[in-house]
Amino acid sequence: MIKQILNKVSRKHSKSSKNQENSGTQNPNLTSSSSKRSDLASGISRKLVSSDISAPLSTRFNPNEANFRNGGFVSVSYESLPSFRDVPSTEKHNLFIKKVVMCSVIFDFTDPTKNLKEKEIKRQTLLELVDFVASSNVKFTEYVMQEFVKMVSANLFRELTPQPRDCKILETYDVEEEEPSMDPSWPHLQIVYELLLRFIASPEADAKIAKKFIDHYFVLKLLDLFDSEDPREREYLKTILHRVYGKFMVHRPFIRKSMNNIFYRFVLETEKHNGIAELLEILGSIVNGFALPLKEEHKLFLSRALIPLHKPKCLAMYHQQLSYCITQFVEKDCKLADMVIRGLLKYWPVTNSSKEIMFLGELEEVLEATQQPEFHRCMVPLFKQITRCLNSLHFQVAERALFFWNNDHIESLIRQNRKVILPIIFPALERNGRHHWNPAVHGLTLNVRKIFFDLDPELFNECLLNFQEEEAKEEKIKARRESTWKRLEEIAADKASSNEAVLVN
16 A cells, blocks of 8 residues: 555655656747747636636636736736738637736726736827727637637726715715816726627627626626716717617516616615616617507516605706606606606605706606696696695796696697686686796786686686685684684783783683
8 A cells, every 4th residue: 555655755846856857958948028928818718718618707706816917927928919911811710818807907907007018008009909800800719709708808897996085075076067087997898898898899799608707797887887987988978878779679577677676776775876867868769769568577676666756855866868768658648747746745755856857857857758647647736736836936936837838738638627726826827826926927827817707717717716705714713713813912911020820712
């Protein structure tokens, strides 16, 4: 037994000595700088070739491996490769892979004085790759796609660092007025995004093969990047995600579900996200392509995710895109108008006048697509809210509500249901006509009163009589209240010298 063990040890020793001899004979050949570059590229390539294609993306590329984030490794060995024009056509495929692997090296852009030469070499290499992909000369085999997605993932998928702000500043923070934070690595990131966009749009990239690497993990990491403070990055992400949705049909339900989860977290937990407007813009085109009749899944998405997006304080950041999505749903299925209008009334702002103006604008767009049956179901709560808007002391709110009568479709709906609507809004019209401080609101109110009077004088006079009776009752109640307070003051004055309690019948 001991002899067998000693024999094995001696065999291993002899093999290792042979390997050392072989390596010693190879080292003198590494003399020229060109051979150093080729060996470096092939060495990195061999290291990555051995990775398992079927492994998940999270294990396919680790940016910490091979000292990719270590400046020491880069500064010694990072040199440019030959141009595609300088090599024969048979070598272009291998050169493309080497350049892709070379661009997987990550530099530190927080220090602008570090690795200047290497950063410029990488930028030029990325530009060459963009031109090469755009020329449709590259054939995206499975291995090329694997290496390409590794490179893109290494460059793009990073931890986003929010701009530091004090707690006091956060309370009064306005995204529209604040200067956006620009990523210092954008000169490289932009080219990588452009390269990814060209890859997805390329007819040479077969979706059946590419979906192995543009997988759910990749899509989730793309969606995470939408929280970037750099608007240039979000614009690229918007275009790329839309192309991914169009090309990879297998990922469409997952993309919609993931966007849904982002909206849930934004509304229910954080109320902080930089990319809601861009996500809603993508969603608008997705909704536009929904087939009829709408699936129950899409209706639930409207009621549980889109309508609650009216709640956050920062609605102004994305209201235009949200309003478009909501209107698309109502235009696709007019029966959803009742649910949408009641949802708007549920989240109607109480003290935020600028937000109220946005709600009124969106409400007008929804009402334009609303038909008589749906309007009839929700008109009572709707015009109770419009009445409150008509009485608003903020003249823009009252003015925006009065503009509804300038819309022919909405005016037609009101005319057909005037016997229900006019008694609700008549007190507000009468008070505005008498007392409103703003001349524009006063003039518009008189125009609306004239429309109703010309349409149905009998109903108008009946509403006027009811208003006068209610006004008389209110005057009596007011006089009784003042009389009670006056008696209370007199009794209190008589008993001011004593500590007796004052009882008023």
